[in-house]
Amino acid sequence: MKPCRPIAATTGATAAPRVNFNFGKKIGLTAAFLLWATLAAAETWRFALIGDTPYSDHERIELPKMLDAIADSHVEFVAHIGDIKHGSARCDDALFEDRRRIFDASRVPFVFVPGDNEWTDCDRLSNGAYSPLERLNKLRSLFWQDSLSLGQKKLALERQPGNYPEHARFRIGPVLFVTLNLPGGNNNWGMTREASAEFRARNPVVIAWLKENFALARRESLPGIAFLFQANPGFKHFSQGLPHDGFQELLTVLRDETARFPGAVIAVHGDTHLSRIDQPLRDESGRVLSNFTRVETFGYPFMGWTRGIIDTANPQLFRFETHPWPAGKP
Incomplete structure (x- = not known):
């Protein structure tokens, strides 16, 4: 695949000016920031993270209001990092289409x-006893049908070639922001010691996409890379030598790539419904990888959003703020 070029939000056919990110030889995180400072004045960009919502009729009513407040900021x-309905709710087309309307607004x-909740769990009787892969393909036809984001304003995306347009x-x-299809429930490994056929087909594609984007970020000397996915991959158990089967390879690659990357690495996930910002990834010697940050979004029954701020004057590059919803709620 040819390298991804700089991308900006667009409205219709008019795009914002592009920025050249070719910084030359990689010189480490601190030096990269110094180089940025010499090339341009410090700049900031903001983005919002949500997940595991709406799970209830109340959250369905509140979500458009929260999205308006986010836009006002x-x-x-x-980015919604997955689980757009309650785990016991049906995976019907009407629900998917309703969520598409909310997101597009x-x-x-x-x-x-x-x-x-919207594909691997859809075989549950309470969910309608659907085929998970059939539901995933329905999601693809609704949410990832072209090279643009959802929303009234569009963001141009580069999708991984092949059968996984959600990447x-x-x-x-x-x-560089990167999306990955990593569902909760042990990454759809299955209920036995042998991985499911679906996992065996998807996992190599996920790993290849992870590696490719680290390589791209290194090649273009980018000071930061952020991964967006749904599942909590079990950082604590991995650091204790007790990895979850479905995430062992993923976390091994993420650890090794992060250790070699001179910039900031962010992993955003949901799944366990505990809003937090911490540094749970460790190297093989058990030392905290200080350039890695995990951001977990709010999740039912707690509603809210997390604001990420990219600040080129900040040696850590990122900072985060949590915003419970409704605003002012403790």
Whole structure:
């Protein structure tokens, strides 16, 4: 695949000016920031993160209001990292189409990453006893049918070639954002010691996309890369030598690539419904990888959003703020 080029939000056919991110030879995170400072004045970009919502009729009513408040905060985009319904709710076309309407009504570009509640769990009787792969293909036809985001304003995306259009990447400022299809429930490994056929088909594609985008970020000397996916992959258990089967390879690659990357690495997920920002990834010696940050979104029954701020004057590049909803709620 040819390298992804710098991308900006667009409205209709008119795109914002592109920025050249070719910085030359990689010189480490601190030096990269110094180089940025010499090339241009410090700049900031903002984005919003949500997930595991709406799960109830109340959240269905509140979500459009929250999206309006997010748009009022002047973010570049909002990302929903999966689980767009309650785990016991049916996976019917009407529900998917309703969520598409909500997301498309967003006044800022809207990026959606799939969660287990809307495909791998759809074989449950309470969900309608659907075929999970049939439901995933329905999601693809609704949410990832072209190279643009959802929302009233569109963000141009580059999708991974092949059969997984939910895998995409785009740039905001100096940061490469990458989406991955990693559902909760042990990454759809299955209920036995042998991985499911679906996992065996998808996992190599996920790993290849992860590696390719680290390579792209290194090649273009980008100071930051952010991965967006649904599942909590079990960082704590992995660091204790007790990895979950469905995430062992993923976390091994993520650890090794992060250790070699001179910039900031962000992983955004949901799944366990606990809003938090921490540094749970460790190297093989057990030391915290200080350039890695995990951001978990709010999740039912707690509603809210997380604002990410890219700041080229900040040596850490990123900072985050949590915003419970309704605003002012403790």
